[in-house]
Amino acid sequence: MSGHVFVVGADLVRLSCDDVLVPTDRSLRVAPGWCPLLPASLVSGVVDDGACVDLRWSGDERVLQVPGDGERQVWLVDTVDGRGRDEEQHLEWLLDGARAALAAVARREVPRPAHGRARRLVGLPALGTGWGGAAGRRGALLQRLLPVLRDAALQHGFDVALVLRGPSDLAAAQRVRRGEEGSWDLPPQLCALARQLGDRARRGQLAVFVGAGVSAAAGLPTWERLVDELADASGLAAGLRDGLSALPPQDAAALLARELGRERLESFVAERFGPGSYALAHALIADLPVQEFVTTNYDPLVEQAAGDIGRDVRVLPFQEAAPGSPWLLKLHGDAAHPESVVLTREEYLQFGDTRAALAGVLHSLLLTRHVLFVGTSMLDDDLVRIAHQVRSAVQAPGSAGGRRNGTVLALREDPARARLWERDVETVAMGPADLRAAEAARRLEVLLDLIGCLSTPPTGYLLDPAYRGLLDEEECALADALTRAAAAVREDSASAAAQEVAALLRRLGSGSSAARPADGSTEVEDDRVQEQRPG
Incomplete structure (x- = not known):
């Protein structure tokens, strides 16, 4: 079975993967932002320019497996060519390094992918766009790198996540993918659905509801598992424990809350659902051009994933919504505010009274938007x-x-269940009833990937010189005209009109290359840096 290549905006340090490729050079320097992935005992000499890894190359190899027992296997890949090759030779050399790295990854046996995923997931940045020297030819690199990744996924059967942080990088990669056939192994009806939902998202008509199934892919408990964990923590007597399964979930939670006490319960929720690695689905959802999100989950993973690509998602009702900024409504509370968590029968009943305003927000979305429900049993x-x-x-x-x-x-x-809800929503299954849950969840990720590709505005790289090679003749002429206009617009202008024009030009990629200095210390995608992007 072939794997799939995902293109996603995320932070590779926090994206849940089985394997991660980390760029380095012959001296085994890495950007400081990669250090959290490496065993502390192997990191020495951390300086502004980079950190040294206490390993050694063997001969002319370009891939080095980092020893360690973490949940992700890290591989160092040499992406810095010191032999003076011309541009075409240099680009092919980088692609050879990617092929060698993916072949080495394939030789490592992974009996069980992380968190029960159907296939192992290999994450990598756009190799070569930092110290590797290909930053100015990102368009050419993406056009050549994506087929290499697809070939590896086809040959080895694992999934690959190409992780990009800059808006122009994401927009350009999605343009490349839209021009290719057969990149998504989905039934025709799911492809048609992706086109419909992608169109709604692009026109600002889509909102997303995120259920517990999404966070289960990051290792967080579903409701049933949460009850089991609370029972373990409470030390409930065997007789009472056996009877929990016969109770409705909210009543089982009420009994456990009584045994634990509210203070211990809140402490448990705050710790269990606190910040951590997020799943691929979190990143795919956070990447969508959607302004309104709703969840019954307690964890912060959607807003973390959004923050890592520069989206300042306001969490309601704990923060004030900001004009033009996306927001996430937490219907059942937030682990960062454990006193707000809705868990027991009594709290559910109170929700209908004291939390009517929160329910009203979802009412409004169902009346004015098309709501996409992901990871919920309804x-x-x-x-x-x-x-x-x-x-x-x-x-x-x-x-x-x-x-x-x-x-x-x-x-x-x-x-x-589809018949039960047919008057309110359309229910679309990923596959037949006998499809394994893990395979169905993976197909859902592929569908989200296609929705994201089809909904990404096709203009985010128009004024980024690194992607000039992707433009046709008409787009080049338009980019030249807009670049001249950009030169006349001052970012610090007090004019409201100038500020509006400057914002538009930024959305079209103006200033993207300037935001990538040679030292790679910016927050946008760079194979040298993986640091959280400021909101």
Whole structure:
């Protein structure tokens, strides 16, 4: 079975992967931002320019496996050519390094991918765009690197995540992929769905609801597993423990909360659902050009993933929404504010009263947007109540009834549940009922990857000189005209009109190359630096 190549905005230090490729040179220097992936005992001489790794090359090899017992296997890849090759030879040399690295990764046996994923996931940056010297030819590199990654995924059967941090880099990579056939192994009906949802996202008509299934891919517990973990922590007597499974989930949680006490319960939630590595699905969702997100999850992984590509997601109701900024509504509370967590039957009942304003936000989205539900079984009492209220509103006398307000991405076919919700949402399964859950979840990731590709604005790299080679004749003429206009616009201008024009030019990639100094110390994508991008 062939693997898939994902293109995603993320931080490779925090993206959950089985293997990560880290760029280096013959002296085994790495950018300081990569150090959290390396055993502390192997890192020496950390300076502004880089950190030295206490290993040695063997002969002329270009790939070195880093010893360690972490959840991710790190591989050092030599991307700095000191032999004075011309541009074409240098680019091919970089691609040879990527091939050698992926072949070495394939030789390592991985009996069980991280967090039960169906295939192992190999993450890498755009190799060669930092010390490697290919920063000015990113367009040519992406056009050649993506086929190399696809060949490796086809040959070795693992999935690959090409991780890019800069908006122009992401936009350019998605343009390259849109021009290729067969990059997504999905049934025709899922490809058609991706086109519909991508179009809605591009036009600002899509909102996303994130359920617990998304965070399960990062190793966080589903509701059933959470009850088990709380039972372990509570030391509940065997007889009572056996009876927990017969109780409704909220009642089981109420009993466990009583045994633990509210203070211990809050402490458990704060620790268990605190910051950590996020799953590929978190990054794919955070990359979508969507402004409104809703979740019943307690963890901060969606906002972490968004922050790593420069999206300042405001978390409601704990932060104030900012004009033009995306926001995430946490319906059931936030681990950073454990006193807000909704868990027990009593708290669910209080939700209908004291948290009516929060439910109202989801009401509004279901009435004014198309809501994409990801990672939820649609059995949550609050979702049932909200959907019923919205249905009642749209079926009121004089209203246009019969419309569906969203799409549920289900892992496997469940005709009864789809029929139950058919008046409110369309339920689309990733596969038949006998499809393994892990394979269905992976197909969901591939679908999200395609939605992201189709919804990415095709202009984010227009004024970035590093991607000049991707432009056709008409686009080149347009880019030249806009570049002349950019020279007349002062970023510090007090004119509102100038500020609007400057913002537009930034969205078109103006200043992207200037934001990539030779020392690679910026927050945008660079194979030397993996540091959190400021919001």
